[in-house]
Amino acid sequence: MTDTQRTAVDFESIPVIDVSSLAEPDGPSDECIERLGTAAREVGFLLVVNHGVSDETFRSMHHAAQRFFDQPESVKREVYIGNSTNHRGYVPIGEEVFAGATPDLKEAYDLSIDLPADHSGYLAGNPLLGPNQWPDLQGFPEAVMTYYDEVFGLGSKLLAAFARYLGVEPAAFLGSVTEPPSQLRLIHYPYNPDAEDRPGIGAHTDYEALTLLKPTAPGLEVMNGRGEWIEVPYRDDAIVVNIGDLLEVWTNGAFVATSHRVRKVSEERYSYPLFFNVDYDTVVAPLPALTDGTPAYEPLHAGEHLFAQTAQSFAYLRQRIESGELALPEGARPLYSLGRETSLVGGAR
Ligand SMILES: O=C(O)CCC(=O)C(=O)O
Numbered sequence: 001m002t003d004t005q006r007t008a009v010d011f012e013s014i015p016v017i018d019v020s021s022l023a024e025p026d027g028p029s030d031e032c033i034e035r036l037g038t039a040a041r042e043v044g045f046l047l048v049v050n051h052g053v054s055d056e057t058f059r060s061m062h063h064a065a066q067r068f069f070d071q072p073e074s075v076k077r078e079v080y081i082g083n084s085t086n087h088r089g090y091v092p093i094g095e096e097v098f099a100g101a102t103p104d105l106k107e108a109y110d111l112s113i114d115l116p117a118d119h120s121g122y123l124a125g126n127p128l129l130g131p132n133q134w135p136d137l138q139g140f141p142e143a144v145m146t147y148y149d150e151v152f153g154l155g156s157k158l159l160a161a162f163a164r165y166l167g168v169e170p171a172a173f174l175g176s177v178t179e180p181p182s183q184l185r186l187i188h189y190p191y192n193p194d195a196e197d198r199p200g201i202g203a204h205t206d207y208e209a210l211t212l213l214k215p216t217a218p219g220l221e222v223m224n225g226r227g228e229w230i231e232v233p234y235r236d237d238a239i240v241v242n243i244g245d246l247l248e249v250w251t252n253g254a255f256v257a258t259s260h261r262v263r264k265v266s267e268e269r270y271s272y273p274l275f276f277n278v279d280y281d282t283v284v285a286p287l288p289a290l291t292d293g294t295p296a297y298e299p300l301h302a303g304e305h306l307f308a309q310t311a312q313s314f315a316y317l318r319q320r321i322e323s324g325e326l327a328l329p330e331g332a333r334p335l336y337s338l339g340r341e342t343s344l345v346g347g348a349r
């Protein structure tokens with residue numbers, strides 16, 4: 001994706017949209033669909049309120065995450081992500097490598113759809129499918145997966161609403177959502193007394209279809225078409241939704257995967273993005289109904305795109321590639337090849 005193919009989006013603020021009608025048996029109201037679609041087209045970022053994910057579910061997951069991160073480093077490392085073959089577990093500070101950026105002060109716990117250990121994809125060595133690597137903490141998997149399932153349900157409804165806005169059947173997207181490697185990251189940015197006003201996560205677009213993110217403090221910023229950083233207002237009743245690379249390609253650029261970054265803030269911050277993905281082997285190409293006959297994007301293999309980007313930014317995966325134990329998918333794009341930020345700042349999540 002080059003800059004010239006991207007819509008110039010000169011927004012000044014992030015829309016806040018009441019999505020209570022998503023829960024209606026007859027589906028969302030026309031007004032809700034219109035507002036969602038307009039935000040996806042003009043900004044690529046929105047805040048949803050009255051989204052139906054319960055406070056209780058969020059609080060239990062947040063509490064479970066805090067219990068996990070509060071443990072000694074040696075205990076957290078028992079579930080180190082590098083122990084897994086399917087990219088699940090603890091990501092210590094420094095594990096993710098950032099091009100051209102200062103080391104990122106964050107730790108994370110990464111999980112995804114929890115498939116059984118005898119799943120054929122896992123047994124065949126799929127790098128993103130299979131079981132989670134759970135820590136030995138009472139109630140942790142239940143609290144985290146309940147949140148995962150609720151937010152995933154919201155993601156499906158949003159995707160269906162976006163399809164309606166675009167005049168295509170929801171199955172055009174949701175038909176490829178059966179067992180997708182949709183990752184939930186529990187991210188912890190520890191208190192940093194030396195924080196300066198510079199990125200804590202460098203500018204990037206997200207690699208999947210949609211991201212549904214709940215932070216506990218401000219810090220997220222989004223780049224508009226003039227290259228200015230616009231702050232995402234913090235609201236504790238809202239979930240931040242943004243368009244990822246796959247949906248930009250699928251909609252032939254009608255929706256935009258907007259670059260964003262996290263500013264270093266001096267307060268402790270947690271952030272919980274769920275990267276709503278489609279099935280690993282989905283080849284995402286511009287929908288013919290949205291192309292006028294000339295697609296503006298090459299097709300993208302959903303699983304390989306995500307894995308290739310991930311493999312280039314995690315130290316343990318880079319080592320496996322250097323040692324020949326793993327190979328990057330053929331035709332893998334280099335890191336940060338998508339999005340207008342590449343010419344401005346290097347960085348990834
Ligand atoms: O921490 C945040 O608010 C955003 C994180 C993010 O953009 C990402 O992980 O892709």
Ligand SMILES: [Fe+2]
Binds near residue numbers: 204205206260349
């Ligand atoms: Fe992101």
